[in-house]
Each structure stands twice: as C-alpha cells, then as structure tokens.
Amino acid sequence: MDVSGGSGQPRSGNDEPAEHPAGPTVPTTGPTGQHPGPEPDDAPEPAGTPRPGPEEHGAPGEPRDPGDHHGREERPGTDAGPGGPGPGDATGDTTGPTHPATDDETPAAGTHPAEHRSLAHSGIAKGEPPQPRPKEPGGGLLMGRPFGVPVYVAPSWFLVAALITWVFGGQLDRVLPELGAARYLVSLFFAVAFYASVLVHELAHTVAAIRFRLPVRRIQLQFFGGVSEIEKEAETPGREFVLAFVGPLLSLVLAGLFYLAMKPVRPDSVPGVLLAGLMISNLIVAAFNLLPGLPLDGGRMLRAVVWKITGKPMSGTVAAAWVGRALAISVLVGLPLLNQSGAFGGGNQDRGGMDTVTDALLAAILAAIIWTGAGNSLRMARLREHLPELKARALTRRAVPVETDTPLSEALRRANAAGARALVVVDPDGNPLSLVREAAIVGVPEHRRPWVAVSGLAQDLTDGMRVSAELAGEELLDTLRATPATEYLVVEETGEIYGVLSAADVERAFVKAMARP
Numbered sequence: 001m002d003v004s005g006g007s008g009q010p011r012s013g014n015d016e017p018a019e020h021p022a023g024p025t026v027p028t029t030g031p032t033g034q035h036p037g038p039e040p041d042d043a044p045e046p047a048g049t050p051r052p053g054p055e056e057h058g059a060p061g062e063p064r065d066p067g068d069h070h071g072r073e074e075r076p077g078t079d080a081g082p083g084g085p086g087p088g089d090a091t092g093d094t095t096g097p098t099h100p101a102t103d104d105e106t107p108a109a110g111t112h113p114a115e116h117r118s119l120a121h122s123g124i125a126k127g128e129p130p131q132p133r134p135k136e137p138g139g140g141l142l143m144g145r146p147f148g149v150p151v152y153v154a155p156s157w158f159l160v161a162a163l164i165t166w167v168f169g170g171q172l173d174r175v176l177p178e179l180g181a182a183r184y185l186v187s188l189f190f191a192v193a194f195y196a197s198v199l200v201h202e203l204a205h206t207v208a209a210i211r212f213r214l215p216v217r218r219i220q221l222q223f224f225g226g227v228s229e230i231e232k233e234a235e236t237p238g239r240e241f242v243l244a245f246v247g248p249l250l251s252l253v254l255a256g257l258f259y260l261a262m263k264p265v266r267p268d269s270v271p272g273v274l275l276a277g278l279m280i281s282n283l284i285v286a287a288f289n290l291l292p293g294l295p296l297d298g299g300r301m302l303r304a305v306v307w308k309i310t311g312k313p314m315s316g317t318v319a320a321a322w323v324g325r326a327l328a329i330s331v332l333v334g335l336p337l338l339n340q341s342g343a344f345g346g347g348n349q350d351r352g353g354m355d356t357v358t359d360a361l362l363a364a365i366l367a368a369i370i371w372t373g374a375g376n377s378l379r380m381a382r383l384r385e386h387l388p389e390l391k392a393r394a395l396t397r398r399a400v401p402v403e404t405d406t407p408l409s410e411a412l413r414r415a416n417a418a419g420a421r422a423l424v425v426v427d428p429d430g431n432p433l434s435l436v437r438e439a440a441i442v443g444v445p446e447h448r449r450p451w452v453a454v455s456g457l458a459q460d461l462t463d464g465m466r467v468s469a470e471l472a473g474e475e476l477l478d479t480l481r482a483t484p485a486t487e488y489l490v491v492e493e494t495g496e497i498y499g500v501l502s503a504a505d506v507e508r509a510f511v512k513a514m515a516r517p
Contacts, residue, residue, distance in 0.1 A: 140152040140153045140154040146203060146206075147207065149216045149219055150219070151199065151220075152220045152221070153221045154222035156222050157221050159223070160224075161191040161195070164190065164194065168186075168191070169183045172186060172273065176268070176270065176273065186270055186273075190274055190277055198225050200250055201225075201226065201248075201250050202221075202227070202228045203219070205243060205244075209228070209230045209243060212234060214232045215232060216231070217229040217231050225285070228247075230243075234304075237308040237313075237316070238308070241300075241301050241304035243300070244297040244298075248289045248290050248298075249286075251282045251286035251289070255280075255283045255286065258275050258278045262279065293326065294323070294373060295324065295373030295374060295377050296327075296370070296373075299321075299377075300320065303319070306319045313381070314382070318381075320374075320377070321378035325370075325374050331367045332363050332367035335359065335362065335366070340356070384474075387474055388472055390472060390473055391476070392467060392468065392469055392476050392490055392501055393470070395501055395502075395509060396469065397505070398419060398422065399422035399497065399500045400414050400422075401425075401430060402414065402426070403425070404453065404454065405455065406453065407449065407450050408452045408453070408454055410450075411436070411454045412441075421500075422435070422436070422438075422499065423435070424436075424500065425455055432489055433458075433461065434459055434461055435458055435459055435487045435500060436454050436458045437459055438486070439486065444457070459486070464482060465487075465489055466491055467479055467488045467491070467501060468490070468491065470493065476506070477506070484503075486503055486504070487501065487502050488500065488501040489501075
C-alpha cells in the first residue's frame with residue numbers, strides 16, 4: 001500500500017530532514033516530488049491573505065473566540081477523547097513522562113541516535129486536545145430562537161434591568177407622582193421594552209448575516225446592550241458596511257415609530273412617558289453605535305471604508321481599532337464633563353458628589369469596554385492573518401501502515417526505521433481501518449509492548465476523521481472541530497494516504513500563530 005500519496009515511500013511528516021534524518025530510504029516506485037513537511041512549531045510561514053477582524057456586532061461586548069475548548073485528561077487504553085482546536089482556543093494539557101525506547105525501537109542504521117526521535121518520544125501525545133465547543137454556546141438564559149439563532153440573556157442583564165427600574169422609577173416619581181409604588185412596575189416594563197429594542201437591533205445584524213450566508217452562533221443581551229456573534233467574515237467591504245449599518249438603522253427606525261406613536265398620546269400619561277423614553281433610548285443606541293471606532297458598528301463601517309480604499313482589510317481594522325481607543329479616552333474624560341455641564345439635561349447646580357462619582361464610574365466602564373473591544377478586534381484580525389499558515393499538508397506526520405495483529409514493539413521498530421511518527425492500521429489489502437493513538441502508546445510499559453497488538457491501541461476511522469491534505473486555515477479548523485479526535489488520517493484528492501495529522505500539532509501551531517506579533 002502506497003502510504004505516501006504517490007512517492008512510494010513514507011513521507012517525512014513534520015520531521016525536519018536537517019535535524020531528524022530518517023532511516024534507510026525505501027526504493028522509490030512513483031513520483032518523487034513529495035517533500036517532507038516541517039515540525040509543527042517550525043512550520044513555514046506562507047503569505048496568508050489578510051482577513052477581516054472579528055464578527056461581533058452591536059453594543060460593546062466580549063469578542064468571540066471562534067471556539068470554546070477545554071482540555072481534559074485522556075487515560076491510556078481508553079478511547080481517544082474529543083477535541084479539536086478552534087480559532088479562539090489554544091489550550092493543552094500534558095501527560096506524564098514518556099517511556100525510554102526499547103531494543104525494538106532502536107533507530108535504523110545510519111541514523112544518529114541523538115538526532116532521531118522515536119514515535120514514543122516524539123511528543124505527540126504530550127498535548128491533549130481540548131474539548132469540542134458545545135453545539136449550544138450558552139451564555140445565560142435561553143429566550144428563544146428567532147431565525148434559528150439562540151438568544152441568551154446574560155446574568156449581567158438582570159443587574160442592569162434593576163438599575164434601569166430604579167433610575168427610571170425616580171424620574172417617574174417627579175413626572176407622575178400619582179403612580180406611587182406602581183411606578184417601579186412601569187419602570188420594569190420600560191427596561192424590558194428597551195432591551196427588546198436592543199434585540200431588534202441585533203436581529204438586524206443577524207438577518208443581514210443570514211442573507212450573506214454567514215453563520216450566526218448566538219445573540220446575547222448583556223450589561224451594555226447586545227452582541228451578535230457571527231462566525232464568519234464578510235467577504236467584501238460592501239457587505240461589511242451593510243452588516244454593520246443595519247443595526248443602527250433599525251434603532252433609528254424604532255425611534256421614529258415611537259415618535260409617531262407619541263403623537264396621539266398625552267405626554268403626561270404613562271404611555272406618553274414610556275414612548276418618549278423608548279424613542280430617546282433608541283436614538284442614543286443608534287448614535288452611540290455609529291461612533292467610528294471598534295468594536296462599535298460605526299467602527300466596522302469605518303473599517304469597511306478603509307478596506308475599500310486600501311484594498312486591505314487589515315488596514316481597515318488597524319485604523320478603526322485606534323480610533324476606537326481614542327474614542328475610549330474621549331468617553332472617559334468627556335462624559336463626566338458633559339454631565340457636569342448639564343449638556344444631557346439639568347443644571348450642574350443640582351448635581352451632588354454622588355452623581356459625580358456615578359458619572360465617572362459609568363464613563364470608566366464604557367471606556368474600558370470600548371478600549372478592550374478595540375484591542376481584541378485588532379488582535380483577532382492579526383491572528384486571522386496567520387491562520388492560512390495552518391496547513392494540513394505541512395503539519396501532517398509521516399505514517400507507516402501496519403496490520404491489526406502487529407505487535408506494538410514491531411510497529412514502533414518499523415516506524416523508527418522509516419523515520420515515521422504515526423501508525424495506520426490497515427487490512428490485508430492495505431485499506432486503512434484505524435489510527436493508533438499516541439497517548440495509548442505512551443501508556444503501554446516497555447516490557448508489554450511485544451505482547452500488545454496495535455489494534456488494541458487504535459481508534460476506528462470515521463468519515464470525519466479523513467481530511468484532505470489541501471485543507472488550511474479556518475477550513476481546516478472547522479473540519480477538525482466538526483469531528484473531534486486526537487488524530488486524523490490525511491489523504492490526497494486521489495484517496496491515497498498522505499499521513500496522520502495530530503490535533504495537538506495543529507493546536508501548537510495555532511498557539512505559535514497567536515504569539516506571533
């Protein structure tokens with residue numbers, strides 16, 4: 001069975017020829033253009049196409065890391081646990097120390113012992129893959145699924161709802177003193193109606209994303225508004241602009257509708273006060289989100305404009321992120337000054353020390369959210385530039401085929417002789433059946449390896465565990481996340497075996513990409 005994808009000899013996977021020379025070369029029976037891939041931590045850095053930044057829309061919030069994974073311990077002899085790296089997950093646990101090589105694992109003749117790493121010592125099994133992201137992203141209380149997208153209310157919303165109820169209730173006491181304690185019920189209704197307006201704002205982003213065939217992970221209503229978590233990026237600056245603009249546009253439309261509804265209603269009535277409050281609040285939401293700095297919608301619109309002018313999405317992200325940071329400083333300094341000057345209504349003579357502290361605290365929270373969101377947008381955009389460097393072909397390990405009843409010690413001897421770092425269990429006709437898990441190999445004591453068949457340490461192949469050697473970037477990460485496993489069989493377009501891809505290798509390469517400036 002040709003396990004090289006056409007070369008007639010096992011490929012070198014991520015063993016660097018200069019540092020880890022293989023054993024005796026198997027005679028070539030086919031094309032010899034196949035080149036060994038590098039070590040995962042020394043992968044080449046092909047120029048990746050710049051990609052847009054994160055895809056969250058709405059009020060400032062916590063940016064999404066395109067996957068939520070957590071490490072787990074895998075015990076030797078058990079089935080390989082799920083896992084798979086995603087653009088926002090980069091965690092890795094380590095198992096215990098590996099076992100020294102046995103006589104059956106002696107490097108092939110001509111290989112320098114200090115330069116050759118055996119399969120059991122290669123370190124593949126040391127990093128356990130993280131848990132897969134759950135299908136239900138969570139994030140609070142599930143309220144419904146409009147357009148098939150789950151809507152969650154974060155616990156912080158209840159704190160804000162209570163604060164709005166208290167503040168608006170105090171205002172009602174001055175406008176409609178006859179309400180008495182019932183004013184707090186009216187205030188609570190206002191808080192719910194206001195966040196319903198925010199939900200409409202976010203649904204506008206969601207509908208636009210669905211229209212552009214961009215998957216939406218969830219909508220979350222939280223402390224300072226809402227966040228639509230869109231998992232993919234807009235492909236053009238025009239779509240990016242539309243995707244960002246529809247949210248503030250819907251808020252302006254709602255403000256207009258509430259204004260029209262106020263016309264036939266007495267302004268000193270409960271409906272009149274509620275409609276006026278909702279009109280003003282939607283105007284504020286629209287105006288705030290139109291500010292030209294990330295992570296606000298206006299920042300994404302600015303990013304789209306710069307992207308269109310320069311042709312570089314990264315340039316747009318950098319510009320909008322720095323404007324966002326300047327905006328955060330402006331909010332921190334300017335908001336308390338505007339409140340003190342009475343620009344938002346009322347005179348400064350009516351404001352006490354507690355009001356001043358409240359203004360400063362609110363400004364600090366808003367500024368921190370905007371500053372952090374701008375920084376995260378910039379970081380994620382830079383990370384996406386490096387994602388194309390994650391190539392299945394470059395990260396794949398050389399593999400050797402072994403039959404089901406082959407003793408582990410003999411399989412390791414063959415792998416070490418060929419300079420391979422993975423084992424593929426095949427049937428008598430050479431068809432792949434399963435992959436031997438590296439973690440299971442480490443868990444087998446040396447003296448038992450001659451008596452343990454490789455089939456007992458292997459994980460059966462499923463359709464999702466066969467990946468194309470041409471996968472790269474987000475497409476590769478999405479494929480691994482769809483079928484969590486520790487190892488994957490990498491095949492050529494012709495169906496020939498190219499090697500074995502370890503989720504831990506992809507994870508390490510991803511961590512390196514994140515750390516790169």
